[in-house]
Amino acid sequence: MRLNRRAFTTAAGLGLAMPLAHAQFRVEISGVGATQIPIAIPKFRDEDKVPHPVSAIIRADLERIGVFRGIDTVALLDETSQPNMAEWRSKTADLLLGGSVMRLADGRFDVRAKLWDVVRNKDVGGQSFVVAPGDLRQGAHRVADFVYETITGEKGIFATRIAYVTRSGKSHSLRVADSDGENGQVVITSMDPIISPAWSPNGQELAYVSFHERQKAVVWAQTIATGARREIAAFRGSNSAPAWAPDSQSLAVTLTRDGTSQVYVVGRNGENPRRVTNSPSIDTEAVFTPDGKSLLFVSDRGGGPQIYRTPVTGGAATRVSYTGNYNISPAISPDGRYLAYISRQGGAFRVYLADLTNPEPNSARALTDSSDDESPSFAPNGRLIMYASRSQGRDVLMTTTLDGKIKSKLVSTTADVRDPVWGPFGR
Amino acid sequence: MIHPKLAGLVAIASLFVAGCASDVKLDDKNAPVESRPAVSGGANGKGVTDSPVASVDLTKGNNADNSAGRVVYFDYDSYVVKDEYRPVLEAQAKALTANKSKKVTIEGHTDERGGSEYNLALGQKRAQAVLKSLTLLGANDSQLEAVSFGKERPAVQGSDEAAYAKNRRAELVSR
Numbered sequence: 001m002r003l004n005r006r007a008f009t010t011a012a013g014l015g016l017a018m019p020l021a022h023a024q025f026r027v028e029i030s031g032v033g034a035t036q037i038p039i040a041i042p043k044f045r046d047e048d049k050v051p052h053p054v055s056a057i058i059r060a061d062l063e064r065i066g067v068f069r070g071i072d073t074v075a076l077l078d079e080t081s082q083p084n085m086a087e088w089r090s091k092t093a094d095l096l097l098g099g100s101v102m103r104l105a106d107g108r109f110d111v112r113a114k115l116w117d118v119v120r121n122k123d124v125g126g127q128s129f130v131v132a133p134g135d136l137r138q139g140a141h142r143v144a145d146f147v148y149e150t151i152t153g154e155k156g157i158f159a160t161r162i163a164y165v166t167r168s169g170k171s172h173s174l175r176v177a178d179s180d181g182e183n184g185q186v187v188i189t190s191m192d193p194i195i196s197p198a199w200s201p202n203g204q205e206l207a208y209v210s211f212h213e214r215q216k217a218v219v220w221a222q223t224i225a226t227g228a229r230r231e232i233a234a235f236r237g238s239n240s241a242p243a244w245a246p247d248s249q250s251l252a253v254t255l256t257r258d259g260t261s262q263v264y265v266v267g268r269n270g271e272n273p274r275r276v277t278n279s280p281s282i283d284t285e286a287v288f289t290p291d292g293k294s295l296l297f298v299s300d301r302g303g304g305p306q307i308y309r310t311p312v313t314g315g316a317a318t319r320v321s322y323t324g325n326y327n328i329s330p331a332i333s334p335d336g337r338y339l340a341y342i343s344r345q346g347g348a349f350r351v352y353l354a355d356l357t358n359p360e361p362n363s364a365r366a367l368t369d370s371s372d373d374e375s376p377s378f379a380p381n382g383r384l385i386m387y388a389s390r391s392q393g394r395d396v397l398m399t400t401t402l403d404g405k406i407k408s409k410l411v412s413t414t415a416d417v418r419d420p421v422w423g424p425f426g427r
Numbered sequence: 428m429i430h431p432k433l434a435g436l437v438a439i440a441s442l443f444v445a446g447c448a449s450d451v452k453l454d455d456k457n458a459p460v461e462s463r464p465a466v467s468g469g470a471n472g473k474g475v476t477d478s479p480v481a482s483v484d485l486t487k488g489n490n491a492d493n494s495a496g497r498v499v500y501f502d503y504d505s506y507v508v509k510d511e512y513r514p515v516l517e518a519q520a521k522a523l524t525a526n527k528s529k530k531v532t533i534e535g536h537t538d539e540r541g542g543s544e545y546n547l548a549l550g551q552k553r554a555q556a557v558l559k560s561l562t563l564l565g566a567n568d569s570q571l572e573a574v575s576f577g578k579e580r581p582a583v584q585g586s587d588e589a590a591y592a593k594n595r596r597a598e599l600v601s602r
Contacts, residue, residue, distance in 0.1 A: 005561060015444070107475070131475045131477070132475050133475045133476075134475050134476035135476045135477055135478070138477070138478075139478075161478070165534060171486065176480050185480035185481070185482070186480075186482040186486065187480060187482065187483065188482070188483040188484075189482065189483070189484050189486055190485040192485075192580075193483065193576070193579035193580065195543045195544070195547075195577075195579065196543065196544060210485070211576065211579065211580075212485045213485070214534075215574075216532070216534075216572075216574035216575075217547060217574065217575065217576075222483065224478075224480055224481070225478070225479045225480070225481060227482065227483045228482030228483050229483065236572055237551065237572065237573055237574060238551050238574050238575045240544060240547050241544045241547075254544070254547075256549070256551050256555075256573070258577075259549035260548075260552065260555065261547075261551055261552075282545070282548040282549070282552065284544050284545065284547070284548045285542075285544045285545065293585045296555070298544075298545060305545055320583060324542070328542040328544070328545045329545075330542070330544050342542060344541070349541070360511075374542055374543070375542070375543075402429075418543075419543070419556045427577070
């Protein structure tokens with residue numbers, strides 16, 4: 001469903017920082033999009049009686065993706081209200097979201113919401129989400145998805161999950177969290193490094209590199225819900241950089257069993273390794289294109305590291321990155337159109353975005369002005385990129401819109417956070 | 428290994444949520460009345476979720492000590508084993524030749540700049556350069572394994588050239 005929007009424009013360059021007051025949930029969103037729909041989200045009825053600030057979570061979700069701008073309000077409203085639209089128009093709201101949250105007798109939560117188009121003076125739909133007792137934040141994210149989907153006609157990503165690695169002292173923990181970085185739960189903890197997590201396409205498993213068991217890099221896969229884990233690649237030398245094929249039946253990995261780091265494809269249990277690249281150089285960090293037919297990977301065959309594309313069956317590699325002499329960590333958008341990667345410019349490592357349909361080789365552009373970006377990853381609807389960066393001496397997670405205009409800092413934890421990767425739709 | 432209690436909880440949680448399709452379209456006029464299954468005691472709900480996460484803890488096991496062993500340092504962006512390390516490597520090669528059952532792992536490392544995976548590959552290149560030197564000096568390839576920790580296990584903390592120089596290294600670890 002598409003609505004006519006009253007375009008909202010603010011003076012460009014104005015920093016917009018909106019701290020929302022609530023324990024354990026700090027939101028830092030900055031930047032101004034060209035067109036953001038003003039939406040008012042009064043506190044949900046009985047929100048103060050439940051463990052999470054539902055309306056603040058919804059607002060932060062909607063602002064993070066760059067399409068909406070929250071309007072502060074202290075109004076009291078729920079999904080059964082009959083709001084006075086003229087009044088909300090005078091508060092410059094184009095949309096109004098009212099709702100309630102109720103703890104059911106069995107411990108679950110019922111999160112209800114209704115969305116009004118203030119401009120057209122129209123109720124555009126309501127939704128009720130009954131969630132498990134531990135999933136209240138999930139309920140809020142599903143309301144945010146409902147709003148996003150109703151207004152844009154595109155699938156929302158707020159109810160998806162992300163994975164990242166935290167490091168605190170010598171302890172390394174792979175965690176799964178909500179899409180806003182909160183509610184992180186440990187998948188595995190180790191006193192040795194864990195790097196390069198990769199979601200299986202169905203969101204049930206994570207592949208990752210663990211150094212602990214064999215005191216070297218070995219690729220594992222672990223079922224998130226049960227903790228069951230299996231070795232995928234533990235050949236002589238180092239085994240790293242797992243990436244799942246879109247059909248889940250195989251993974252690309254980097255092995256050094258035949259000498260230098262090269263890209264191989266193995267079965268979902270590590271069987272039948274098949275070498276894909278054949279160079280005397282470093283070839284690593286492969287990712288599948290969404291059609292499963294090609295791999296993008298990093299190679300220093302031309303001197304410094306650059307990103308190349310090759311058929312999964314092997315064969316000639318075509319260079320696809322051109323900005324500068326150090327380009328690594330390719331991520332491809334779900335529609336296959338965009339390539340995000342890390343480019344070194346001077347001494348700074350920044351997220352770059354290339355439109356692969358643009359034949360102009362130098363058309364890629366920086367999405368950030370930070371200096372220590374790592375590991376870009378697309379949201380499953382392709383509208384946000386998550387990446388690791390440094391802020392005030394800490395490793396932090398960030399999101400950016402594809403135009404680079406809206407940035408958000410995620411995760412209010414004291415641990416350093418690295419290697420974010422966005423999970424698929426569904427849980 | 429998943430903790431048995433946790434496994435039980437996960438199993439209960441999946442039973443508990445089974446059949447509770449929870450997305451209900453709110454009718455404009457009538458808020459729906461959903462019939463919800465009665466739940467027996469203990470459903471206070473803490474930790475019960477439709478998307479459970481089971482935790483694995485590797486920190487309780489014994490950690491191999493890899494601090495012993497000899498170290499070869501490298502120049503910036505270099506994978507060349509410098510001449511000054513020839514005596515170190517000759518001694519290692521001699522020990523390996525004398526004792527064919529002796530095995531050595533060569534662990535390559537980089538400084539902190541750049542991506543994890545690319546640095547892992549660069550550290551591997553350093554380890555392999557040392558491995559090749561040892562085989563040229565007479566050690567058998569099957570006695571050696573080159574691995575990499577990339578930038579993940581720095582010898583010293585710090586973001587200056589002094590720290591970088593100490594971290595660009597290969598460590599020889601006897602097994």
